[in-house]
Each structure stands twice: as structure tokens, then as C-alpha cells.
Amino acid sequence: MAKNTTTVLDLRQERSNPPFSINDMTEFYDGGSEATKKRKLISSLILNNPAFKWLERHYWTRDEAYSSNVQCLAEVAKILRKHKLNVDDFMHYYWLVSTIGEIVSFEMHLTTWKSALQDQGTPEQRKKWLPLVENFEIVATYCQTELGHGTFIRGFETTATYDPKTREFILNTPTLTATKWWIGEVAKTATHALVMAQLWTQNKCYGPHLFILQVRSLEDHTPLPGITLGEMGDKFGYNSIDDGFMQLSNVRIPRDQMLMRHSKVTLDGSFIPPKNPRLTYVAITLYRCQLLMLCSNYLARASTIAVRYSAIRRQTETKPGYEPKVLDYVTQQNKLFPHIAGAYALACTGHYMIDFGKRATERIKLEDLSVLAEFHGISSGLKAFCTEMSVSGIEECRRACGGHGYSSACGIGHIYNNWLASCTYEGENTVMYLQSAKYLLRCVKNPKSAPLGVSAVLHNPPCKHWDIKNMQDLEKTNTVLEAYRARAYKKVAIADKYLRELQSGGDTSYDAWNKSGIKLVDCAKAFTHYFVIKTFFNMIEKSRLGQSCHLQLHRLSILLALHGIDQNTGDFMLDNFIDFEQIKLIRVKILELFSEIRPVAVCLVDAFDIPDQTLLSVLGRYDGDVYNKLFEWAKEAPLNKTQVRYLLVVVIDCVFVYLA
Amino acid sequence: MAKNTTTVLDLRQERSNPPFSINDMTEFYDGGSEATKKRKLISSLILNNPAFKWLERHYWTRDEAYSSNVQCLAEVAKILRKHKLNVDDFMHYYWLVSTIGEIVSFEMHLTTWKSALQDQGTPEQRKKWLPLVENFEIVATYCQTELGHGTFIRGFETTATYDPKTREFILNTPTLTATKWWIGEVAKTATHALVMAQLWTQNKCYGPHLFILQVRSLEDHTPLPGITLGEMGDKFGYNSIDDGFMQLSNVRIPRDQMLMRHSKVTLDGSFIPPKNPRLTYVAITLYRCQLLMLCSNYLARASTIAVRYSAIRRQTETKPGYEPKVLDYVTQQNKLFPHIAGAYALACTGHYMIDFGKRATERIKLEDLSVLAEFHGISSGLKAFCTEMSVSGIEECRRACGGHGYSSACGIGHIYNNWLASCTYEGENTVMYLQSAKYLLRCVKNPKSAPLGVSAVLHNPPCKHWDIKNMQDLEKTNTVLEAYRARAYKKVAIADKYLRELQSGGDTSYDAWNKSGIKLVDCAKAFTHYFVIKTFFNMIEKSRLGQSCHLQLHRLSILLALHGIDQNTGDFMLDNFIDFEQIKLIRVKILELFSEIRPVAVCLVDAFDIPDQTLLSVLGRYDGDVYNKLFEWAKEAPLNKTQVRYLLVVVIDCVFVYLA
Structure with missing residues (x-):
């Protein structure tokens, strides 16, 4: 059997003379x-x-x-x-x-638990519990979602009722739908949990608060009395994690196991409200910024696999004896190059937001809450937009691998299976968009200068017509960005107007909000899309990269922006902001960018620097030795351990199956 | 623990008074x-x-x-x-x-193998082999794809060389990339295979032909000499199927095991070409029509699950003490109702095309090949468009189930995992669109009356402006359809013009075709979208349904059509065919349709008549008893067999894991 080594040469050729420093990139x-x-x-x-x-x-x-x-x-x-x-x-x-x-089995332990404690624990609580977690003397998790309740936190049914006689809280999941569900690591691993429960004291409910609860013995790991724990069964992905359920029946914990930095319950059971109830959003908002980095990372992995493999896979004879690499087809470039650009853009957005989050946290520590609403409003939209952009890009990369993309040897399916969860966890995306829209509409009413730049979008009407006359104009980031700003401005105005009309027409505020739902989601999407493109442009601009890297990134950013317009022409044509001639120009420019990016496509994904050991893809191997290794991979399959597995035998009028 | 029974009442309420006969539907x-x-x-x-x-x-x-x-x-x-x-x-x-x-392990055996034999086998071959298959005395499969070659059939490397001395063909997979790959059931189950190989005789290659090859002993099921068989490892789905690989080394078969109805090799090795080489497309074209029914069926399942669950799941208090069903939210209706309509539309398209295929086959049997090119061209586009419509709809339904949609208990993930293959198998979708575009452009050049109606689209220029003035106009199927026809007409004309300009500008025909790729795919999509909407309208029109069913279907078809315009406004606004006021009208009309469809949504999915036993969904249960059964389902998970699985122990400076 002739071995196939041309694939290795194919990739070597792609890397032979990179016009930029891959390390700098x-x-x-x-x-x-x-x-x-x-x-x-x-x-x-x-x-x-x-x-x-x-x-x-x-x-x-x-x-x-x-x-x-x-x-x-x-x-x-x-x-x-x-x-x-x-x-x-x-x-x-x-x-x-x-x-x-x-990766996730210590996410709860080392991040969610920790940041919730840091945010909402008193100094004493932090001092007691953080070292236990950091030293792994306990294994901690975070219990929020319930069987019947997800994103709508106020609807939770789990209760924590204060008993002033014993100075304890009594925890209960009083109904089936109150059962804590989807709790990472609670089924088998965790010894302690932070439980979100409705706080009851002096016969009054004060809404959801967090309580520290030991769930398993540190001696023999059995669940403690009154606590029922179990695993919740298979999922679409993340099947190495023991997501589980928890039911509580009159479980008592001491008073000092309620996190009391903001809200407090005194010894006699009086409730002292927090200075600002929004403070509890900080941890989840910071976590959502971390998610943006993962959005980039997984899209980078998928595009690495698809681009490398497309530089190897050949199809359809175009000249006698010559089958081009599929990466040479414009339709393939159209599938993949926007996602290379997307991975870079998402990384820029992630870096920017994490950095902003750090600065915001410093201000919040000094009790300056002015940035909190904006930070929360924008990161909600980003959570939804970037997870969707990442997940749909990952799937497009998988399909771009053709038939082999469906094999586990491709590796993209595994990324997809797992990362798809991001669209519904940590806040379902439609709800996220609606939260973001709520913030945007509030800004329309109350203009104020906000550091993330919301007001700049919403308070300066865009010009009437896009200032693009020729191909060179399409290189200007400011002009290109203005199209996104105009779209966001108009979409927000449309949603705002529609909502107000319904309300003044006599609809209740709920009915008006519900009927405006599609327009509200639309406006949050348009704003967030603008924000991502702007951040990408800005981060390239302010980087101190050499000219050769800068040129590549500039091309990618223009491609991403123009591709976004081309995919949503109807939006940008609103009020004739963009005309048909400009759309034609965009399409010519995109083809030009494809031909410029094509020679460096493999180097651009190499710069993501994802080692084979974690890429876990036969198709995306760095060395390109795809077909030999696909064959070796197949031979390892468990069903190949035996040659004959069953024998179907026909005996007159019946078929028998024999185990061979 | 209080049990939750309100969900059962919730669904009963949805079904209390259906305004149409579910059985008729x-x-x-x-x-x-x-x-x-x-x-x-x-x-x-x-x-x-x-x-x-x-x-x-x-x-x-x-x-x-x-x-x-x-x-x-x-x-x-x-x-x-x-x-x-x-x-x-x-x-x-x-x-x-x-x-x-x-389901698939006998697809090859009972359908692909059979239809290939019926199509391309001589009467003697059919008489000998078909009963063996139908009586299950052999298990048959079909070997086409190779490790290095998929949709481009001419690129296959497997050879069948005629040896006139022994009157045998010698089969070989001469390189690693020639290895037959992705072959359903070849790894463990099949005893016989239809092998596609390049026919060589008298030192000349005559392209791919089909050969019958016994691969395993009927006595003990071991692979026959010269044949290497194996399984190809895990896939994204279909993991109950033993897709495998096959390598052949000088395997000899008698001359009468080449399918010789069309092409022939005589005893001395002379090649007699077929009357019409296109005849070999018939089987695959018919099979693609069958796929349309599955596109509908799987989308129907996903929407059944999501709609029923959305009539149970409640979220966000809108009045004190009242959380609406998520199905009452317009954003949820916007996610789900188009897919209910889509499942009905895909079924209509499937029924129509299968029926057309039967009539076409009759004509082809009578050597009338006039419909073959149109049948093939349109079904290629349909294969791509409908699989994508189905798969993306399935995923949208899954996300509409929120967090629980990610659990295997939802059941949609399983459908998605498997059905996703349809976008890349049986012809990769981009290639399918390009084949369809090729046919459409040929029709532009050579107008002729074709029964599927291509010429009606391409040869009558559409009117300048859409004839919609008010909400009532949006009820007229002919007027609504005209928007789709205008879009298809223009998109085909744009692609055609662009291609011709490139060619007359000096590009080779390959380069011109490649550079036009995006526009070609676009035009095939636009035409196919028109075709699906038209077929949906027509099938409702010509059905003899009572008025109450007809009304529901009419609403669904208008919704699907208007939703399609709303999702692609840029296309429909080309040359100002549709204006902004009309788009606003469409959006108002869509909200009106949502409120009309809302009360019957559960009945509309009940009419798909998918029993719980095959729906395999806890969320989509007919009785609506979701939360009790989710809890029971979770308890069955294998990880719940033991309560304590591991114990993490910290000993001074080290962490140990104990198996409990």
C-alpha cells in the first residue's frame, strides 16, 4: 500500500515564507x-x-x-x-x-465559588473558607439552577429560613421543581456547596441569597443527613462532569454560613438590606468576560483544524491531472476566512472586557457603582452574541471539512458538543439580549457618559448615507465602523419607539415588552455587533505591532466587518444608508481580501499556537500527515479488536443472529 | 416532596378544544x-x-x-x-x-444496493442478486467514498482491471487514499458489497463503474483473501452503525459481476459505452427525494418536543404570582412557529418530489430522458437547502428548550447528532448547490419547457415592484410567491452575468466558475427557496382538506414565506422590489400570525403523530409530565449506581484520590 506523504509537503509549502512574524502574532x-x-x-x-x-x-x-x-x-x-x-x-x-x-470539574471549585466568596463573603468568611478551597481540603461547588427554574432567579423555590432560637438557617427544597439541578460536580465530587435560596426571616421573604452548606462527609464522602444527591444523566457534551441534583430536607446550618457582606441577618433575625442590590451581579459579569476568551479559543481551534485540512484536501480536477486544494475555492474561503478573523476579534473583545472588568472591580471596591449598569448591560449582550458567533463558526468549520468533518477524528464535533452549552448556560441567550436591550433603552432616556461608549452610539444621529465611494474607502476603519453604528442607532431607536407606542396605546408594560421582543433582541444584537467590530479595530490600532503583522490584522478586521454587512444587507440598507452599488463594492472587496489572505491562511491559524496534544484532531495535525494518521486512528477503534462479531444465518424461514 | 402535576394540566388545556381535525391534518x-x-x-x-x-x-x-x-x-x-x-x-x-x-444498518442493504441493482444491473443480474438480498441470505452494502475522495467521483483511485484471459476483473485499492472509507456496515456486518471502481480494459480507463464483490465468508464471516476490513472509529452520531474501511489487493471477480445494464465489457475486453451516461444519476436522485421526507420528519420531532415543553415551562413573573408559559413569549414563538411550518413544508416538498421521481422513472424506463437533467438539477439544490433548513431548525428548537435542551433527556441533541451528517453526506451541500446552479445557468441559455417549472421562473422578468399594499394583500399566496420568484430570477441573472463577464474578460472557465462561486451558491439557494414555498402553497391548494385544516395550513404557509423574507430582507430589496413600508407590514403580519397560531401550536405538532416510544424525549412527552419523569430519568443514570465513587484526601502537602 503506497503511503501518502504529499500532505506533509502541502503544509510545508503553505508555511515556506511567512510575510509576518508568527510569534508576534x-x-x-x-x-x-x-x-x-x-x-x-x-x-x-x-x-x-x-x-x-x-x-x-x-x-x-x-x-x-x-x-x-x-x-x-x-x-x-x-x-x-x-x-x-x-x-x-x-x-x-x-x-x-x-x-x-x-476541564470543568474544578471550575466551580476554583472560580465560581471563590469569586462569589470574595464578592459576597465577609472578611471572616473569606478568611475561613478561601484557604480550605485553595488547599483542596474541601471540594466546593455552586448551586443555583433548579429543576423548574433557570435564568429567572426570583422564581427559585429553595428556602433558607432563619431560626432565631438556635441561630441557624433551615434549608429546604420544598417541591420537586425546587430540586437543585445542573449542578456541576455535586453528584459525586463536591463536599461543600454555595446554595442560592430564598431568605426567609421574621415571616418575610427577602429574595435569593447565598449559603454555605457542607453536603458530604469529609471522612467517608457520604451525603450528610437530609441531603439527597445524584447525577442527572447524560448530556450533549461535558460528559466527564458529574452534573447533578440536590434535594434538601430541613438541613440546618449556623447563621455565619450565609454570605453577609452586602445583605445581613442579625442575631435576632432582622434583615439589613444591601447598599446596592446590583452588587451581586459583579461575579457573574466578570465570569461572562472570561467566557469571551473561550469563545475565541474554541473558534480558533476549529478554524485551525479546518484551514490546515483544507490546505491538504484536494477536490475536482480543474485542469487535466490537477485537483486544487479545497482552500483555493472561493466558496471555501468564504466559509473559513471570516472565522479566522472572528477568532482574533473575539480574543480582542475578551482581553478588552477582562481588562475593563478589572478596572471596574477596583472602582466598585471603592463603592463607585457608576460603571456597573453599563458593564452588566454590555457584557450580557456580548455573552449572547459571542457564544453564538463562536458556536456557529465552529459548526461552519466542521462542515467545511466535508465528510471527514463528521468523524471524531476531525475533533471539531467534540468542541461543538461541549461548547454548545454556552448558548444556554450562564443565562439563556435570548434573555441576555433582552437584558442588554433594557439597558440600551434606559440609556436612550437618560444620556450619560459611559466609559464603554454606549452614549456615543445612541446620542449622535448617524449621517444619512454611507461615505463609501470606491474600494479604497473600504480600507478606512472609521468609515466602515460608521455603518455598524448607524445600524445600532436605528435598531435601538426602532425598538424604543415601538415599545413606547404600544405603551401609550394602552398595553401593559409586560404586554408591550413581550410584543417588542423581536425588535429588542435585534437592537441588542446590532449594538453588540458594533461593539465587537469597534473593539477589534481599536485593539489593532493601539497595539504596537510591526507593519507586517498590522497589515494582516487590518485585512482580517476589514474582512470581518464587510462580511458582517454582506450577511445582513437588509439591516444596513435601512433608510437607504447603504446602496446597491456599495454592496457590490463590498463583494468585490471581499474577493480581493480572500486572495490576499489565502497565502497566509495557514500561518494565521498557526499563530493561535494550539499544540496537537490539546487540538486532538487528526485532520488538523500540525504536520499535515492526515491520511496515514486517519488510518492508524481507525485501526485503534474498539470494534476492531475482533474481526468477526456476529454471523447472520438464514435457516429456511427465519434469520438467526449468532455471536461469532 | 410535593409532586408536580400542573404540567399535565397545562398540556390538557392546550388540547381542550382544537378548531380543526387533528386526524385530517x-x-x-x-x-x-x-x-x-x-x-x-x-x-x-x-x-x-x-x-x-x-x-x-x-x-x-x-x-x-x-x-x-x-x-x-x-x-x-x-x-x-x-x-x-x-x-x-x-x-x-x-x-x-x-x-x-x-435505523441505518439495513439502509444500504434494502435501499441503496437494491436500487443500484435495479437501475444498473442486467435482467440476469437482478434475477440472481435481488432475491438473495430480499431474503437476507446475504447482507449487502455499497462502497463508493474513498479516504481521499468524496463528492468528486471521477477522482476515485480504486481500480477494476479486466483480464480477458480469465474473464475476470482484478480489484485493487492501489494507494492509501484509495481505501474505501465511510462504508456503512462494511466493518462487521456485510457479506457483499457493490464497489465503485475505475474500469480499466485494453489499457484504457473508462471511469467509475459498479462491481459486485463478496467480502466475507458466508460460513464463518471472515474477510475473504485480499480483502482488509475494519471499523473507522467514532463519529459525531450514528454510532450504532459499523461504518468502515476496505482495502483490496488483487481480488478477482467473474466478468458478470460488473453491473452491465448501461456500460458493457465484452468477453474480449471491448468497452461498449452507455447510451446516456446520466442514467447512473437516477438512483442517487431518487434517494435524495427520500431524504426530504426525513428532513421533515426530524424537524417535526424537534418541534414537537420544543413546542410541548414550551407549553409547560414557565418563566419570569409578569404579574404578581404569575409566570407565563414560555410559549406565550413572542421571542419563543419566533423561534418555534416557523419550524412547525417548515416541517409541513418539507413534507409537502418530499411528497411532491417522490411522486415526481416515480413518474420520471417511468419516463426514463421508456428511454425518455428529457426530464432527467431538470430532476437532477433541482433535487441537488433541494438536498442542500432542505437538509440545512432541517438541521438549523432542529438546533433552534433545542436551544428554545433552554438549559434542559442540553440534557439527553430532551432528545433533540440525539436527532441533531445524527441528522447533521445529512449536510455533508450524499453530496456535500456546497457542491450540491453548485450542481444546481450549473443546471439553472444552462436553462438561462436554452429555454425549454420543463415540468418542474424552471423556465417559468427564469424567462419571465418579474414586475418592478411588489404588489403589496396592505395586510390583506399578504394573504395572497400568488403575490407572496412572486417575491420569491423575483429574487430567484435576479440572483440567477446576477450569477450568469458575472460568470460571462469574467469569461469574456479572459478568465479560464475554471477561474471564472471559482470566482463566481458565492453568487452561484446564492442563486441556487434563492431558486430552491422559491421552489419549496411554491410547492407548499400548491400542495395545500390542491389538497381536498376541510376549511378548518385549510385555514391552519394557509396561515403556516404564509408565515413560512413571510418569515423567509424577513430573514433575507437584503435579497428581496434588490432593485427596490420590496420597500421599507412593506417590510414593516410583514413584521406586523408575522405578529398577527403568531397570535393566531399560538392557541393551536400544540395541536399542530400533535398532528405529526410521533409516539413517545420513538420521540424518546422526556421534555416532549405527550402527557406533559415532564418534571416527575426528568427526576426518574436522572435516577436511572449509571453513575447513580454507587453513592460514593471517589474520595479526595489532603495529606499535608499532597492530594490523594481514593477509590471509595
Whole structure:
């Protein structure tokens, strides 16, 4: 059997003479040289550790997947101790360098739990509980969602009732639908949980608050009395995680296990409200900014796989004896190049928002809450827009791999299976858009200067007609961006006007809001799209990259922006802002950009710097040796352990199956 | 723990007073009362047979899934014999009533193999081989795709070289990339294969032809000499099927195992070409029409699940103490109602095309090939458009289930995992669109009357402006359809003009075709979209339904058409065909339709008549008892067999994991 080695040459050819420094590009993608250094350090600690044997996962049962995850948790604990790493830093890069679906079992422990405690715990609570978590003396999780209640937190049914006689809270899940559900690691792993429950004291309900609850014995790991724990069954992805349920029946905890930094319950049961109820949003808002980095990371992985494989896969003879690489087809470039650009854009948005979040947190600590509403409003829209952009891009990359894209050897399906959850978890996306729209409409009414730039969009009417006359004009980021601003401005105005008309026409505020739903989602999408494009342009502009890298990124950013217009022409044509001639120009420009990006496409995805060990893709291998390795991969399949498995035998009028 | 029974009442309320006959609607969906009767018969034979224990599949290993499938194959053989059923009929309904992902192991055997033999086999070959297949004395499969070659058939590397001395063909897969790959059931199950190979005789290659090859012993099921068989590893879905690979090394078969109805090789090795090489397309074209029914069926399942669950799930207090059903939210209606309509539209398209295919086959048998090019051109576009419409609708339904949509208990993920394959198998969709575009452009050049109505679209210029002045006008199917026709007309003209300009500008025909790729795909999409809407309108019109059913279907068809315009406004605004006021009218009309469809939404999905046993969804249960059954489902999860699985123990500076 002749071996196929031309694929290796194919990729070598693509990399033969990159017109820019791939290393510089990697540092830009990572958010600076320091970030690249840290990422590589964490990467080496993880990938050289035999516990992280993700390559074997393809044929794991649920139990094997879960077991591997527990081993990884223990290894992470060891690594953190041995190398005395900062936990937040570690987790940030651990997410980026590890494999999706196998990473989450300590997300609750090391991030959600920790940040909730830091945010909402008193100094005493932080002092007591944070070291226990950081030293892995307990395993912690976070219990919010209920069987019958998700994004609408006020609807939760779990209760925590204060008993002043014993100075305890009594926790209950009084109905079936109150059962805590979708709780990461609660089924088998966690010993402690932060439980969100309706606070009752002095016969009055004060809404959802957080309580620390030990759920399992530290001696033998059995659930404590009154606590029922279980696993919730298979999911579309993340099957190495023991998401579970929890039911509580009159479980008592001491008063000091309610997080009391903001709201307080005194010894006698009096309730002291928080200064600002919005403060509880800070943790989730920061977490949503972290999600943006993952949106980029997983799209980068999918486009790495699809672009490399497309530089190998050949199809359809166009000259006698010559089948072009599929990457040479314009239809393929149209599928893939916007997602290369998208991965860079999402990284820029992520870096910008994480940085903004850090600054916002500092201001919030000083009790300056002026930025909180904007930060929350915009990050809600970003959570929805960027997860959808990432997930749909990942699937388009998978389809661009043709038939082999459906094989697990491709690796994109695994990313998709897991990352798809991001569209419905941490706030369902339609609800996220509506929250964002609510903020935007509030800004229309009350103009004020906001650091993320909302007012600039909403309070200066756009010009009547787009100022694009020729191909050169399409290079100007400000002019291109103005199209997005005009669209956002108009979509917000349309939603606002429609809502007000319904209300003045006599609709209740609920009915008016409901009937405006489609327009509200639309306006949040348009604003967020503007925000992503603007951030991408700005981050390129303010980077100190050399000209050759800058040129590539400029092309990618213009491509992403023009492609976005081309995909939504109807919106941009509103009030004839853009005309047919301009749309034609855009389409010519896009083809020009494709031909400029084509020679560097493989180098652009190489710059994402995702090692084969975590890319987990036969099609996307760095060396391009796809067909030999596909064959080797197939031979490893468990069904190949025996040659003959069944024998179908026909005996006169009946068919028998024999186990061979 | 209080049990939750309100959900059951919620669904009962939705069904309390249907304003149309659900049974009549079911018969319309099935394609007539006769079809409903046949479907119910096959359904009862399958669902009452304990071998089809699909409900248990959630935790199957690959081997268990495969084993179940082999048992099902044997049961199908028995059912066919016992009830003396027509195989084609049986398979048509079997596909529709069974569970996706677990159905395919006899697809090759009973459909692809059979139809290829009927189409391309000589009378002697049909007489010898068809009974062996129908009686299950052999298990047959079809080997086309190769490791390095998919949709581009001429690129195949497998060879069949005629040896006149022994009057045999010698089959070889001479390179690694020639390895037959993605071959359903070849790994473990099949005993015989139809192999597509390049025919060589008298030192000349005559392109791909089909050859019958026995691959395994009928005695002990071991692979025959020179034949290497294996499984190809895990896939995104269809993991109960043993897709596999095959390598051939000098395997000899008698001359009469080449299918010789059209092309022939004489005893001395002379090649006699077929009268019309296009005849080999007939089988695949007919198969693509069958796929349309599945597009409808799987979208119907997903929308059944999402609509029922949305009539149970409640969210966000809108009045004190009242959380509406999520189905009452306009944003939710906007996600789901177009897919209810879509499932009906796809069924109509499927019925129409299958019927057309039958008539076309009759004409082809009489050597009248006049309809073949149109049939092939249009069904290529339909294959791409309808699989994409179905798959994206399925995913939107899943997301509309919120967080629980990600659990396997939802059931939509399973449909998606499997059906996603349809976008890349049986012809990759972009290639399908390009084939369809090629046909459309040929029609522009050579107008001729074609029964599927291509020329009517392409040869009468549309009017300048859409004739819609008020809401009532939007009820007129002809006027609404004209928007789709105008768009298709223009998109074809744009692609045609662009291509000709490039060619006359000096581009080679390959370069011109490649650069026009995006526009070509666009024009095929626009034409196919028109075709689906037209067929939906026509099938409703010509049905003899009572007024109450007709009214519901009319609303659904108008909704689907207007929603399609609203999603693609830029296209319809080309040359100002539709103006902003009309778009506003459309949006008002869509909201009106939502409020009309809302009260009957559950009844409309009930009419798809998918029993719980094959819907396999806790969220989509007919009785609506979702939360109790979700809890029961979770308790069955294998990880719940033990309460304590691992114990993490911290000993001074190290973390240990103990197996409990």
C-alpha cells in the first residue's frame, strides 16, 4: 500500500515564507508577550503530566471520563502547590490550554465559588473558607439552577429560613421543581456547596441569597443527613462532569454560613438590606468576560483544524491531472476566512472586557457603582452574541471539512458538543439580549457618559448615507465602523419607539415588552455587533505591532466587518444608508481580501499556537500527515479488536443472529 | 416532596378544544389517508417488537449499540417475511417511524444496493442478486467514498482491471487514499458489497463503474483473501452503525459481476459505452427525494418536543404570582412557529418530489430522458437547502428548550447528532448547490419547457415592484410567491452575468466558475427557496382538506414565506422590489400570525403523530409530565449506581484520590 506523504509537503509549502512574524502574532492573540509566556508555562505543566491523557477519551464510558477528571483535579491541586502558582492566573490559562469537555470539574471549585466568596463573603468568611478551597481540603461547588427554574432567579423555590432560637438557617427544597439541578460536580465530587435560596426571616421573604452548606462527609464522602444527591444523566457534551441534583430536607446550618457582606441577618433575625442590590451581579459579569476568551479559543481551534485540512484536501480536477486544494475555492474561503478573523476579534473583545472588568472591580471596591449598569448591560449582550458567533463558526468549520468533518477524528464535533452549552448556560441567550436591550433603552432616556461608549452610539444621529465611494474607502476603519453604528442607532431607536407606542396605546408594560421582543433582541444584537467590530479595530490600532503583522490584522478586521454587512444587507440598507452599488463594492472587496489572505491562511491559524496534544484532531495535525494518521486512528477503534462479531444465518424461514 | 402535576394540566388545556381535525391534518402531513394507514401498520410492527429497545440506548457502548442494531436487522428480516410486506414500502415508513441513529444498518442493504441493482444491473443480474438480498441470505452494502475522495467521483483511485484471459476483473485499492472509507456496515456486518471502481480494459480507463464483490465468508464471516476490513472509529452520531474501511489487493471477480445494464465489457475486453451516461444519476436522485421526507420528519420531532415543553415551562413573573408559559413569549414563538411550518413544508416538498421521481422513472424506463437533467438539477439544490433548513431548525428548537435542551433527556441533541451528517453526506451541500446552479445557468441559455417549472421562473422578468399594499394583500399566496420568484430570477441573472463577464474578460472557465462561486451558491439557494414555498402553497391548494385544516395550513404557509423574507430582507430589496413600508407590514403580519397560531401550536405538532416510544424525549412527552419523569430519568443514570465513587484526601502537602 503506497503511503501518502504529499500532505506533509502541502503544509510545508503553505508555511515556506511567512510575510509576518508568527510569534508576534501569537503574542498579539494572547494579549501580550507576558501572557504568551504564562500560557506556555501552564501549558507545559499540563501537557507533560501523564494524568491529562485526553487523547484516549474517544472511547471512554461516562465512568472512565469522570474518573479521569477526578485524577486531573488531584493533579491540578499538586501542580498549584508545587509551583506556588496564583490560582486565578492558573485557571485563566488552564482553560485556554486544556481540552474542552474535560476541564470543568474544578471550575466551580476554583472560580465560581471563590469569586462569589470574595464578592459576597465577609472578611471572616473569606478568611475561613478561601484557604480550605485553595488547599483542596474541601471540594466546593455552586448551586443555583433548579429543576423548574433557570435564568429567572426570583422564581427559585429553595428556602433558607432563619431560626432565631438556635441561630441557624433551615434549608429546604420544598417541591420537586425546587430540586437543585445542573449542578456541576455535586453528584459525586463536591463536599461543600454555595446554595442560592430564598431568605426567609421574621415571616418575610427577602429574595435569593447565598449559603454555605457542607453536603458530604469529609471522612467517608457520604451525603450528610437530609441531603439527597445524584447525577442527572447524560448530556450533549461535558460528559466527564458529574452534573447533578440536590434535594434538601430541613438541613440546618449556623447563621455565619450565609454570605453577609452586602445583605445581613442579625442575631435576632432582622434583615439589613444591601447598599446596592446590583452588587451581586459583579461575579457573574466578570465570569461572562472570561467566557469571551473561550469563545475565541474554541473558534480558533476549529478554524485551525479546518484551514490546515483544507490546505491538504484536494477536490475536482480543474485542469487535466490537477485537483486544487479545497482552500483555493472561493466558496471555501468564504466559509473559513471570516472565522479566522472572528477568532482574533473575539480574543480582542475578551482581553478588552477582562481588562475593563478589572478596572471596574477596583472602582466598585471603592463603592463607585457608576460603571456597573453599563458593564452588566454590555457584557450580557456580548455573552449572547459571542457564544453564538463562536458556536456557529465552529459548526461552519466542521462542515467545511466535508465528510471527514463528521468523524471524531476531525475533533471539531467534540468542541461543538461541549461548547454548545454556552448558548444556554450562564443565562439563556435570548434573555441576555433582552437584558442588554433594557439597558440600551434606559440609556436612550437618560444620556450619560459611559466609559464603554454606549452614549456615543445612541446620542449622535448617524449621517444619512454611507461615505463609501470606491474600494479604497473600504480600507478606512472609521468609515466602515460608521455603518455598524448607524445600524445600532436605528435598531435601538426602532425598538424604543415601538415599545413606547404600544405603551401609550394602552398595553401593559409586560404586554408591550413581550410584543417588542423581536425588535429588542435585534437592537441588542446590532449594538453588540458594533461593539465587537469597534473593539477589534481599536485593539489593532493601539497595539504596537510591526507593519507586517498590522497589515494582516487590518485585512482580517476589514474582512470581518464587510462580511458582517454582506450577511445582513437588509439591516444596513435601512433608510437607504447603504446602496446597491456599495454592496457590490463590498463583494468585490471581499474577493480581493480572500486572495490576499489565502497565502497566509495557514500561518494565521498557526499563530493561535494550539499544540496537537490539546487540538486532538487528526485532520488538523500540525504536520499535515492526515491520511496515514486517519488510518492508524481507525485501526485503534474498539470494534476492531475482533474481526468477526456476529454471523447472520438464514435457516429456511427465519434469520438467526449468532455471536461469532 | 410535593409532586408536580400542573404540567399535565397545562398540556390538557392546550388540547381542550382544537378548531380543526387533528386526524385530517395527520393524513395531510403523511400524504393521504392510505399513507397514514401504512405508516401506522409499520409503526405497530416495530414498536411492539421488543428488539427495538431504543429507549435504553442512552448509556450504550459502541459495541452494545452495534449489537442492538444487528438484532434489529434480524427482526426486520423476520417482519418482512412474516407479513409479506413490500420492501420499498416498508423501508419508506420504517425510516419515518423509527429512531434516527439506530435505523441505518439495513439502509444500504434494502435501499441503496437494491436500487443500484435495479437501475444498473442486467435482467440476469437482478434475477440472481435481488432475491438473495430480499431474503437476507446475504447482507449487502455499497462502497463508493474513498479516504481521499468524496463528492468528486471521477477522482476515485480504486481500480477494476479486466483480464480477458480469465474473464475476470482484478480489484485493487492501489494507494492509501484509495481505501474505501465511510462504508456503512462494511466493518462487521456485510457479506457483499457493490464497489465503485475505475474500469480499466485494453489499457484504457473508462471511469467509475459498479462491481459486485463478496467480502466475507458466508460460513464463518471472515474477510475473504485480499480483502482488509475494519471499523473507522467514532463519529459525531450514528454510532450504532459499523461504518468502515476496505482495502483490496488483487481480488478477482467473474466478468458478470460488473453491473452491465448501461456500460458493457465484452468477453474480449471491448468497452461498449452507455447510451446516456446520466442514467447512473437516477438512483442517487431518487434517494435524495427520500431524504426530504426525513428532513421533515426530524424537524417535526424537534418541534414537537420544543413546542410541548414550551407549553409547560414557565418563566419570569409578569404579574404578581404569575409566570407565563414560555410559549406565550413572542421571542419563543419566533423561534418555534416557523419550524412547525417548515416541517409541513418539507413534507409537502418530499411528497411532491417522490411522486415526481416515480413518474420520471417511468419516463426514463421508456428511454425518455428529457426530464432527467431538470430532476437532477433541482433535487441537488433541494438536498442542500432542505437538509440545512432541517438541521438549523432542529438546533433552534433545542436551544428554545433552554438549559434542559442540553440534557439527553430532551432528545433533540440525539436527532441533531445524527441528522447533521445529512449536510455533508450524499453530496456535500456546497457542491450540491453548485450542481444546481450549473443546471439553472444552462436553462438561462436554452429555454425549454420543463415540468418542474424552471423556465417559468427564469424567462419571465418579474414586475418592478411588489404588489403589496396592505395586510390583506399578504394573504395572497400568488403575490407572496412572486417575491420569491423575483429574487430567484435576479440572483440567477446576477450569477450568469458575472460568470460571462469574467469569461469574456479572459478568465479560464475554471477561474471564472471559482470566482463566481458565492453568487452561484446564492442563486441556487434563492431558486430552491422559491421552489419549496411554491410547492407548499400548491400542495395545500390542491389538497381536498376541510376549511378548518385549510385555514391552519394557509396561515403556516404564509408565515413560512413571510418569515423567509424577513430573514433575507437584503435579497428581496434588490432593485427596490420590496420597500421599507412593506417590510414593516410583514413584521406586523408575522405578529398577527403568531397570535393566531399560538392557541393551536400544540395541536399542530400533535398532528405529526410521533409516539413517545420513538420521540424518546422526556421534555416532549405527550402527557406533559415532564418534571416527575426528568427526576426518574436522572435516577436511572449509571453513575447513580454507587453513592460514593471517589474520595479526595489532603495529606499535608499532597492530594490523594481514593477509590471509595
